Amino acid sequence: MQIFKKLSFGTVAVAASLTFGHNCFAQEAEQYHGEYGTTAYALAPDLSVHPEATTTFKPSLVFSKASYATGGTSLRNRDAGSINISGLVGATSHAYIYWGVITDGKPPSAVEGIKVQRLFPTESTEVSLTGVAIGSGVAPCWGPSGSSITIFRAEVPLSVAKGNGSYEISLKPGASGLTNGADPWVGTSVLPMWEGASMVLIGAGSGTVSIFDSGFAGITFVPYPSADYDLALPVKTPGGTTLFDNIGADGQHGDSDLAEGVYGDETTSINGVAVAGTGSAYHDGDWNGSSGYPLPQLWDDTGHNISAAVPKDTATLKVVIKVAESSSYDCLTTVANVVNEE
Secondary structure, eight states: OOSBOOOSSOOOOOOTTOOOOTTBOOOOTTOBOTTTTBTTSTTOOOGGGOOOOOSEEOOSEEEEEEEEEEEEEEOTTOSEEEEEEOOOOSSOSEEEEEEEEEESSSOOGGGGEEEEEEEESSOOOOEEEEOEEEEEEEOSSOSSTTOEEEEEEEEOOTTTOOSSEEEEEEOOTTOSSOOSOOOTTBSOOBSSEEEEEEEEEEEEOSEEEEEEOTTTTTOEEOOSSOEEEEEEOSSOOOSSOEEEEEEEESOOSEETTEEOHHHHOOEEEETTEEEESTTSSSOSOSOSOGGGTTTTOOEEEEEEEOGGGOOTTOOEEEEEEEOOOOSSOBOEEEEEEEEEEO
8 A cells, every 4th residue: 555646637847937036936916826735836746756655654652541632823924823732631741842844945944943832821931942853845835846844843841831721832033934924825925934833742541642753744745546554553442432633734725715625625534434524524624724724724733533443453543535536636744643542
C-alpha cells in the first residue's frame, strides 16, 4: 500500500512570463486568486509523482497511564493567535506545540521560534521557544515554484502549560511576511507564510497515548484517488475507548469565503469505518481549515472517538483520506496524529 497513489491530472507547466518580487506573488493589489492552495494554482508542484513515503508510521512519543487534549489556531497573515484547551484530565505531564511555515528555500531563523503564554484561568509569563524541524516537503500549492513547508515542534514548559485554558501564541519579529490579517486569497501574499499552530497536552488517565509526528510530518499530498497510511500502535487496543486527533496544514473549505465542495469534501476512514466527511457521523471533513473559520482557514485540529473502528486487539490503524474525482484538488500537508487507547 502506498500513501500516495498516481493521480489523473498531468504535470503542471510553469508559465515563463510569471515573475516574482522579493518573497511575494506577482499580482495586482486586492486581486482575487481562488486557485491558491489547490492544484489549479499555475505553479503547483506535480503531486502525481510525489516521492514514495513510508507506508507504516511508528509513534515518536508514547505515554502510559495518560490522556491528552489538543487545540489549534490558524496563523496565515497574523502575528498572534489563541489556542483553547479543554478536556485534559489532571495535571499536565508533558506539553508540545507544533507549527508549520511555507518558505522559499531554507527557513529563516525567525520562523524557527514561537512565543507562548497562558492567559486563563491563571496567567503565566511568556516564554520564547525554539523548535526542531520534524518534517518538510513541497509547499501545498502556494508560493513560488520550489517553495517548501516545514513543520516544527517544541516542548512547552509546565510552568506555562498548566492544563485546560487559553494560551496566546505569538510570532517573533519578522517571522511572517504579512501580519495585517489579510484574506489569503485576496491581495498580496508574502513569504514566509504561516499555516497555524497546535498544542498537545498530556495528562493523567488510564490509556496509552501515542503521538505520530517525526517522519510523518511534512508530507504534502492530494487526496485523489486516495492517500493511504498505517499507524502502528505501541500496544494492541484493550477494547475500550480509542480517541484519534488529526493535526494538518493547509485545509480549506473553498477559497476565501466561497465554499466549494471539491476542496472541502475529504472523507477520512480508519480500518474501513468513515470517521470524518461524507458518510460519517461527524459529517464534516478533517481538512477544511477549521482552526481558522471563517478566515484564514489553512489549519486543522480535529478529534474523533474511533472505538467503532478498532475492536479489541487492534494493532494498526489503516487511515484512508480520499475525495471525489475533479479537475483540481486541495493540497494538504500532514503535521501529527495523536491516539489514546483505553
